[in-house]
Every structure is written in C-alpha cells, then in structure tokens.
C-alpha cells in the first residue's frame with residue numbers, strides 16, 4: 568500500500584494501476600515504457616493542465632461534436648487509466664470506442680473490451696479487424712471496417728507516430744493526447760493535446776456536457792480559431808519558463 572502522505576502519491580498510484588494492468592494482461596510490457604516517457608514530460612510541464620492544453624481539449628470536443636463518424640481509439644494504457652471516463656465521453660459524444668493495439672493480440676483485445684464494458688462502455692469495436700490502415704504492416708494496420716476505417720475523426724490517446732501519420736494520410740482528422748510535444752504523433756496530429764490522459768479525458772467529459780448544447784456555427788468557430796503549430800510552440804515555451812522557474816528556486 569502506498570501511504571497517502573507520500574509526496575508522489577498520485578504518480579505512484581498510476582504506476583501501480585499500470586503494473587496491475589500488465590499483470591492482468593491488459594497493458595503490454597512496452598506500455599510501461601511508454602508510461603515512463605509520459606511521466607518525464609509530465610514533470611516538465613508541471614503535472615497540470617496548461618491553458619494551451621485546455622484550448623486543444625476544447626477544440627477536440629468541438630471537432631468530435633461536428634464529426635459525422637467520430638471514434639475513440641483505446642489501447643491498454645488508456646483502458647487501465649481512464650476506463651469509466653472514456654466510456655462516459657463515448658456516450659456523450661455518441662462516438663463508439665474501438666480497441667486498437669500497437670502490440671495486437673486477440674487475447675489482450677478481448678481483455679480490454681471486457682474491462683471497458685465492466686466500466687460502463689456500451690459499444691466496443693475492435694475484435695473484427697476486418698479492414699486495414701494502408702501503409703502499416705499486417706497486425707499493426709488492422710482495424711474495424713465499421714469503426715476506425717470509416718471514421719472521419721479519430722481520438723487517439725497515446726498513439727504511435729507512424730500510425731498517426733497513416734490515419735492522416737487516409738484523410739482523417741486525428742486528435743492525439745500525448746505528453747511529449749516533440750513526438751512524431753504530436754507533430755503530425757490535427758489537434759495535439761499535450762496533457763496526461765488522466766486529466767485530459769475528465770476535462771473533455773465536462774466540456775462535452777456543456778458544449779453539446781452549442782450551435783454548429785459556434786463549434787465551427789472554435790475549430791477555425793485553432794492552430795496546432797501555435798499550440799505546440801506555446802507548450803515548448805511553457806516548458807522553458809517552467810524549467811527557468813525551477814532553476815531559480
């Protein structure tokens with residue numbers, strides 16, 4: 568048991584959940600490494616949601632609300648970190664969830680689907696794997712025809728750069744959640760949310776509840792005012808400022 572008084576309590580709890588998820592066959596071993604990289608960048612941004620991330624989250628929600636076939640792609644890490652919240656987001660946005668894995672095995676897929684359903688997800692796709700994302704080799708390119716393949720907007724927390732690029736090449740709008748503003752994913756996505764999924768998804772649930780009442784025109788305006796390059800630039804500037812502040816402490 569981690570004592571609540573531990574100064575890194577929150578972070579240690581997340582690690583514990585990832586490790587349990589790995590033991591339960593939901594998280595891939597590589598997922599633990601990815602989480603570690605995420606932790607590093609979270610330190611650099613001060614482990615909080617910054618204004619540029621809020622702006623990206625708001626634009627992401629507007630884009631998902633405007634989409635005709637939105638979809639939420641979920642992997643093992645996302646499933647153990649935010650299963651209930653992502654299920655809620657899926658319901659509010661009427662965007663189905665598809666389990667889509669970088670390290671795909673049928674067993675892990677099945678386990679993640681069950682885990683999400685246990686946490687309130689109604690419709691979970693991903694088991695069929697009856698279509699392919701062009702440009703990716705066999706297992707990595709598998710997806711569902713009625714899901715990611717025919718979607719127009721994909722929300723992909725923690726995606727790999729290659730796959731993000733392949734989705735963009737298919738003409739989709741890709742919303743990535745990635746703590747690393749330098750990753751290929753962050754650079755390639757249509758909208759990059761540089762925030763931890765454990766903060767970003769609950770933020771987006773709240774926003775979606777409010778924003779679903781907005782008119783299409785208002786949602787379009789939010790989208791039109793967004794510039795992803797500018798967001799990443801502000802993020803890097805904030806990291807520099809934050810580090811400067813740390814240096815002067």
Ligand code: ATP
Pocket residue numbers: 601602603604605606608648725726727728729744745746747750751752753762763764765
């Ligand atoms: P890319 O393929 O995009 O160039 P990469 O190869 O460096 O990136 P991957 O292992 O493909 O990294 O993807 C994992 C990404 O997920 C990392 O950039 C990491 O920062 C991010 N990440 C890990 N945990 C979280 C989290 N909890 N919230 C948000 N992002 C996270």
Ligand code: MG
Pocket residue numbers: 726727728729
């Ligand atoms: Mg990668």
